[in-house]
Amino acid sequence: MxxxxxxxxxxxxxxxxxxxxxxxxxxxxxxxxxxxxxxxxxxxxxxxxxxxxxxxxxxxxxxxxxxxxxxxxxxxxxxxxxxxxxxxxxxxPKGSVVDMFSDEAAEKIDMYQMDDETYANRADTVLAYKKRHGIGRFDPKKDAASSVSSEPPLPEDIKVGARCEVDMVGGDGMKRRGTVRYVGSTMFAKGDWVGVEYDEPYGKNDGSVNGTRYFECRPSYGSFVKPDKVTVGDFPVEEIDFDLDEDEEM
Missing domain, CATH: 3.10.20.90 (Phosphatidylinositol 3-kinase Catalytic Subunit; Chain A, domain 1)
Structure with a gap:
């Protein structure tokens, strides 16, 4: 064929x-x-x-x-x-159900966004719970040395421009292909992160997080994942899986 x-x-x-x-x-x-x-x-x-x-x-x-x-x-x-x-x-036609999910429709929704200071001062949040019970970074038993990242060094093959497969979190073995666009530390979390531009719109951003841009890509194509979720290799863009009828097979 x-x-x-x-x-x-x-x-x-x-x-x-x-x-x-x-x-x-x-x-x-x-x-x-x-x-x-x-x-x-x-x-x-x-x-x-x-x-x-x-x-x-x-x-x-x-x-x-x-x-x-x-x-x-x-x-x-x-x-x-x-x-x-x-x-x-x-x-x-315009006005059909498809327009309910367009970017233009989303922009018209008055969505409330809580700033970091207001969130930190609330008593009914996960952050407040962790503070009260000394969980995670609020554990008084932790010293400065324990806060140092114990992550393994970044694999040498994870470089900007490399093709890769990403193990999706909670995806039951599901993998997504893309291209490495960023490697290194970020402002949104500790440790090293890998910025990936997916071949399909499975991402969560356009290469920027909380106003800081790390790389350029289309909206919903970019995501940041931990290095242990990334496998670099010769991963071409996936083909459509055609289930052809018997009379169409060659």
Whole structure:
């Protein structure tokens, strides 16, 4: 089965990913897989083929063809090549349920944020409980020497730019792939941390925490993990797992 490495870009759901897609199956099969990536239902997708990635204005992408109402056509038939982009637009009207979860909707919510000083002065918090019972850093038996980090030294192969897999906390063996973007100490916690830009939006930030920026990446693609959760190696971007029917296998 022929495949091509293509960029997948969904502006409405902020998804941008590079994936290997089959070029000899009907477009309707490809769109079903695009739904698992973008979250846009198959019937609501408007798919365009572009010359290169469309999430970077410096790439000067050109629209090659519109793939609406061509569900039986294959990507091979429309001349797809490695490095091209499938841009997936959402045809659902404005005001639909999808807009309830957009960034614009979230910005309109008046969310209360407690400052550090107010939190520290409250008596009904985890911090207050630890103070009352001498837990953790409030343990009076601890001396200055015990507060020194006993973490092992950072592995030499964990370097900025290295590809990696991350063991997800509580993920029952689940791993996520990405690229190391930061290695070292931080302002938000003691010890060494590894900043990772995930291939997919599984992260918690954009490379900054509490107003301090450690690296640059898209929102929800960045996270900080302890070095023992990171394995460096030759980890390419994961492919979509196509469960093809028997008559589609080769």
């Amino acid at each position: 022929s495949v091509s490495m293509l960029f997948i870009h969904s502006p409405s759901t902020h998804i941008s990913s590079e994936r290997r897609l089959p070029t000899t199956v009907p477009l309707t099969s490809v769109k079903a897989r695009l739904e698992t990536i973008t979250g846009i239902p198959l019937e609501s997708q408007s798919v365009q083929l572009w010359s290169t990635r469309t999430d970077d204005p410096d790439c000067n992408a050109k629209l090659l063809c519109q793939l609406d109402n061509q569900d039986e056509v294959t990507l091979e038939q429309v001349g797809v090549e490695d490095g091209m982009c499938l841009k997936v637009l959402d045809k659902r």
